[in-house]
Amino acid sequence: MIMTGQHISAKPGALKNMAALALDVGLFISEFRLCDTIAEYLADLLAQSHEDPARCANFSSLLINEIIELAFRSAIPVGRIDFNLLRNEALVRASVAFSYDRNNRAAWSSFDRSADSSGQHPAHHLMMLAQAIGVSLDIEIDGDDRVTLIADFLPREAVR
Amino acid sequence: MSRQTSSFSAEFNEINQEIVLSGRMRPRSVQEIASVINMVRRSLAESGSTAYVNVKRLTHMNMTAFRCLAEVLKSACEQKPQRMIVVVTSSVIAWSAPLFQTLASTQPNLSVEIYDSAFYPGQTFVEDESFIPILRTQTKMTWRHEREILPRHGLRDGLTIADICCGIGDFATLIKRQFNPTRLVALDHSKKSLEYARRVAAEFGLNSIEYTYGDASQMLLADNQFDFVTCRHSLQIFDRPDVLLRELYRICKPGGRVYITNEKNSHCLGEPHSETIRWTYEQVAKLFSHFDMDVEMGPKSRRLLNDAGFDAIKVESFMVTNLDGDPQDFADVIEAWETVYAGQMAVRRGDTPDFIRRFRQGFKDHVLAALHPKGYAGWPIWAASGRKPY
Incomplete structure (x- = not known):
């Protein structure tokens, strides 16, 4: 098993849409089981062109599930939550976008890529997990108190 | 596709000093897995000079479960510094070894082994x-x-x-x-x-x-x-x-x-x-x-x-x-x-x-x-x- 353990940068322009799912947030946070269901669904799609789809999906679903669980705990029940998969030749990008409570703006805005950061950031444990399994994780915040959690998977390198 | 988020089993084999966790552990809260965690804690307390935690067949886990298990393992390591705890993983589950390795890196008497044999006798x-x-x-x-x-x-x-x-x-x-x-x-x-x-x-x-x-x-x-x-x-x-x-x-x-x-x-x-x-x-x-x-x-x-x-x-x-x-x-x-x-x-x-x-x-x-x-x-x-x- 080889894990890259390295963060990678992708050229967003090179990424093509693979799958998109939008849900009413109220519906999403009404049922915890949806986290697992959506994670497995996205991971299965992500892995479909991998040499070993079952193992690749299992690997990817660990982090995707954690991203979705973070959204489950952090999203306010307004508007929609977006799940997206994009891909190019090298990677598959999974992203989840949702609105968070503006009272937590300071915490969300304090994103520090280092897993050794203070631990106060809502995504602290998610970052630790991503680093442990060698997947690049990014967080984008916009002015409307909406956050996008982005994981870039290099399936061929991650699962052999 | 229908899968339960948490569908797992936990057993302790006293002869092998081995705790075997298998299945899917994606609980919403720690309370959902409290009985398993208590069993792991008790088994580790009773174990001898080396204890094994076999997660070869633990296919899914979330960080709620991992952090809870990690706390139990850390605590057990600190309580008996002379006792080794070996987390046994397999390369089938690609995330397992690197994740548990993060825990082992903080505890001198905790190690992770990737063990791909003995899945069946022959x-x-x-x-x-x-x-x-x-x-x-x-x-x-x-x-x-x-x-x-x-x-x-x-x-x-x-x-x-x-x-x-x-x-x-x-x-x-x-x-x-x-x-x-x-x-x-x-x-x-x-x-x-x-x-x-x-x-x-x-x-x-x-x-x-x-x-x-x-x-x-x-x-x-x-x-x-x-x-x-x-x-x-x-x-x-x-x-x-x-x-x-x-x-x-x-x-x-x-x-x-x-x-x-x-x-x-x-x-x-x-x-x-x-x-x-x-x-x-x-x-x-x-x-x-x-x-x-x-x-x-x-x-x-x-x-x-x-x-x-x-x-x-x-x-x-x-x-x-x-x-x-x-x-x-x-x-x-x-x-x-x-x-x-x-x-x-x-x-x-x-x-x-x-x-x-x-x-x-x-x-x-x-x-x-x-x-x-x-x-x-x-x-x-x-x-x-x-x-x-x-």
Whole structure:
């Protein structure tokens, strides 16, 4: 098993849409089981062109599930939550976008890529997990108190 | 797709000092897994100088469960600094070792081991690369029968199929060519066999077979996925065939069928020299039994399928013989059996040279029967299938 353990940068322009799912947030946070269901669904799609789809999906679903669980705990029940998969030749990008409570703006805005950061950031444990399994994780915040959690998977390198 | 977010088991084996966690642990809160965590805590408190936490079959986990387990392990490490805790993972679950390694890096008396053997008792014998040509020959011999038998068990064109314990993938390749499934997944626990399988499939231009490296008793495949699930000559080499059948049942669609083949080695036969041949194959059955494998399983297929919850069970047997094709193929297979059974397994059991000499003689006589112009040599196999109820 080889894990890259390295963060990678992708050229967003090179990424093509693979799958998109939008849900009413109220519906999403009404049922915890949806986290697992959506994670497995996205991971299965992500892995479909991998040499070993079952193992690749299992690997990817660990982090995707954690991203979705973070959204489950952090999203306010307004508007929609977006799940997206994009891909190019090298990677598959999974992203989840949702609105968070503006009272937590300071915490969300304090994103520090280092897993050794203070631990106060809502995504602290998610970052630790991503680093442990060698997947690049990014967080984008916009002015409307909406956050996008982005994981870039290099399936061929991650699962052999 | 229906999967429970948390569907796991936890056991403590006092003799091995091993806590075994398996299944899916994605609880919403720590309270959901409190009983398991308490069991782990208690077991670690009672353990001796080395304790093992086996997560080889823990297929899914969330950070709620991991952090909770990590706290228990850390606490146990600190309470008994002289005691080693070994987390046992497998390379099947690609995230497992790196994740638990983060924990081990903080505790001097905690380590992570990737342990890919001992998934089933005969693994070291079966996954020997030198066995590959013989496996191919065996499949060639059985396929002559099975391609006629399989349709009687419900196999037809256009199904979704899983071949579990696919070995070198030759059966999957034949299925692909003969029955043109819409999806075909082939799973095995030998990376070398799978490499071979992928290479052969590519040579035949069969690019759509999904080969996957996995543990048949805790597969990463979702529930209710396949119309037809095959598992050939493999239940008999697992010490817990019921566990394997439970997994085959799980991945099969309601109304779909699980097809298994198994042997009854003591019924291998030949003429001339029927007595020495019979004695040797009776010893084969005892030898496998010594290693917790049951190569007499064939006629038990009906009961096994019934106990696993299948209905509409069909059972039939067929005899592979030296008259089916080239007798030399039959002879080659028997010589390979002699090499593994007498040359490796009997030696490992500690049998005497006299026993091994007599044991080998039956194989040699079986080869002679196969190649003799008036001889007859047979290898009986039971094919059975059951339907997963709607």
